[in-house]
Amino acid sequence: MKVFLLPFLFLCFSVGLLAQNFSSTDPAYIENAKAGEAALKGGEYDDCLAFYATAFAIKQTSFLSTLRAAACAHSAGKTEIRDQYLDKAFELSPDGSKGIFENYDEFDYLRETPFAQMIQSRFLAAFPNFNQDLADKLAEIRKTDQEQRGLMREYSDKYGWESPQMDSLWKIQNRSDSYNTGYITATIEMMGYPGKSIVGDQAGTAFLVIQHADLPIQEKFLPVLREAAEAGELSWSSLALLIDRVEMRNGRPQIYGSQVSRDKETNEYFFSEIAEPHKIDSIRATVGLGPIQQYADNWNFTFDPDKHIARHKKE
Incomplete structure (x- = not known):
C-alpha cells in the first residue's frame, strides 16, 4: 500500500474559530x-x-x-x-x-x-513589549507559508499528487519555505520565540514555519517552542502538532492524532499511526484539541480505533 503524509494545513483562524461556537450549551x-x-x-x-x-x-x-x-x-x-x-x-x-x-x-x-x-x-x-513591525513581517510570512498549501488539496484531488500542476505549486512553496525558515530561525536565535506578548495573534507563525522545516531544524527548535508553550506564548495545541510531526519523522507513532495520510491507490484518508488510539480523545484534550472524529470530518472519514490498529499492523 502506497501512502503519503498530507502537508499540514493550518485550518484555524488566527483569532478564533470561523464556525459558530458558544461558550455555553444552555x-x-x-x-x-x-x-x-x-x-x-x-x-x-x-x-x-x-x-x-x-x-x-x-x-x-x-x-x-x-x-x-x-x-x-x-x-x-x-x-x-x-x-x-x-x-x-x-x-x-x-x-x-x-x-x-x-x-x-x-x-x-x-x-x-x-x-x-x-x-x-x-x-x-x-502587551507593552508588542513589536508591530515584527508582527507585520510575520503576517507576510504566514501568508506565503499558507498560500500555496491552501491550494494543494484541491489540486491533488483535481490533477493528482504527482501532476505538473502540483509540481508548480511545490516549486513556489519551496522557495517561500527556504526564505521563511531562514528568517524565523535567525529571529528565534536572536530574540527567542516571537510569542503572544511580542506579536499578538501572529504568535503561531514561527511555529508554522518550523512545522514545515526539515527534521533537524524541527528537533533543534522543539525545546524552544515547548518553553514558549509553557510560558503561555504559544498554544499547546500548536506544539502538539509539531511533536507529532517529529515523532513520525523519527519512525515513531504520533501522540495527538494530528497527522493524516492518504492511500495513493484508493485515495482513502486515514490517520497515520497513533500511539494510544483508544485514549486519543483524552490525550488530545490535555492540549486543547477537540475530539478526533471532528478532526477526521475535515477529510470525510471515520476514525475507528480498532480498525486503525489493524490497518497499521498490516503495514
Missing part, C-alpha cells in the same frame, strides 16, 4: 447571544444590550460576545457599560479581542472612531 444563552449579535448588525443597540445582559447572567467567558456588547454600548452612548465590557473582553483575551475587532465585519463602522483607540490602548497596556 439554550437560553445561545438564543440571547445570537439575538445580541443580530441586533448589533441591525443597529438595534439597546436591544443588543438587553440580549447580552441576559446571556451574560448565564455565563460570560466569550470575548467575542463581550466585545460585541461593548460595541452596542458605545453606539448606544452608554460609556460606563462600554468600558466595563471592553475591560472584560481584554481580561478574557487581549490579543483575541484586538484580532476580532480588526477582522469581523460587524466592527467595520467603528474602526475609524474613538472605539478603535480604546481597543488599541487596552491592547498596548496588556
